[in-house]
Each structure stands twice: as structure tokens, then as C-alpha cells.
Amino acid sequence: MIAEREREIVVALCRDLVARGFLAATGGNVALRIDAERFAVTPSAMDYSVMTAADVCILSLAELARVDGDRAPSVESGLHAGVLQKRADCGCSVHTHQPAASACALIGEALTIDDPALSAILGARVPVVGYAPSGTGWLAGKVAAAVRPDVHAYLMLSHGALCCGVDPEEATARVAALEAAALAELRRRILSRREAGVGGARVLELIAEAETKRS
Ligand SMILES: [Zn+2]
Structure with a gap:
């Protein structure tokens, strides 16, 4: 089995993301650069709780050709390869359906990161990329x-x-x-609506609960 170390890192990364509530079941996917030509990527439609290093796929960055691994690679392999190719400084790419950020992806407006502690990590802005169906070259x-x-x-x-x-x-x-930035944005949107009422209050409670869980 080639790239055993990178495969193990992908498995550990997925477990960590599941434990923290950012990945669930078979949703989302993760890629890790091995070298200039190859990357490791999670397999398609496999539950993270049973995934092992042997299930991780090794693909070429340029053509997405399978270098090693028996499983079908994530349908978003091309998405990750594109990011890793454009960002030579990045070795890791993570796609999630994490709850608050996904809610913001439904709203469809870019996030401006005002909190200096968050902007130091994220950058000043999180843009929205226009819709294309999952797993397509279009996306x-x-x-x-x-x-x-x-x-x-x-x-x-x-x-x-x-x-x-x-x-x-x-x-x-x-x-x-x-x-964290997405939770803050959702709170800001609710508070800006004066008619938020009882339903809005309950959503604010849920946001506070989510923030406590993640801190
Ligand atoms: Zn997805």
C-alpha cells in the first residue's frame, strides 16, 4: 500500500471532523497532497466510522487517474484537485456540509469576517461560489x-x-x-429582524448551544 502515512492522516482527519460535528455519515470529503503529482482522497459514499487507511484513494492531480486504492474515489475529487492545483501553498482541502456554514451557503451571501481572532485564521472574507450540482466538473x-x-x-x-x-x-x-463566523452571521441576521419573536428566540438559544459545544 503506497502513501500509508498520508492515508492514515486522512482517516484521522475525518475522525476528528466527525467528532467535532463538521462531517457526518458519508457527507463531505477530504483531500491531502502527497507530492507534486499525487493526492489522497476519501472514497465515495463510505461511512467515516468504518473507513480505514486501505479505503483511501490515491489519484493523480492532473488527470484524476487512480494511482492506488480499490475504492471509487469521492465524486468531489476534481473539486479538491482544482483547489490543490491553484493553491500550491496548500496541502489539505476539506469539503463539509457543516451546519451553520451550510445555512449561510443557502442564504448565498459572502461573509465579512469582522472578529480579528477569526479573520486571522480565515482571512477577511468568505465568498460564495455560484451553484453547480455536486460531483460535477462544472462545480x-x-x-x-x-x-x-x-x-x-x-x-x-x-x-x-x-x-x-x-x-x-x-x-x-x-x-x-x-x-463560528457562520453562527455569528446567523445570530446577526436574527437580531436584525425586530419581528424575530418567539421562534427567533429559540433559534438564538440553539446558536448559543452550538457555540458552547464548539468552544
Ligand atoms: Zn457536498
């Missing part, structure tokens, strides 16, 4: 076209989020910072 192309050197997190309209980082630790920190 991969739209995200790749949106990738900038100083933008480390992206919302994909009506779908979810993508964060990249130099390594899994930095990518995970950005996933967490994005969720």
Missing part, C-alpha cells in the same frame, strides 16, 4: 476559478463549504473558524 471549475491566494474558505451556493490549509491542522482550524 470543480467554478470553485477553481474562485480560488484566491488570500481566501482560505469558500461557501458553495445551496451546498456546503470548502476550506484549505497548509496541513490538516490549518484546514481544520479554518473549518472551525468558518463555523
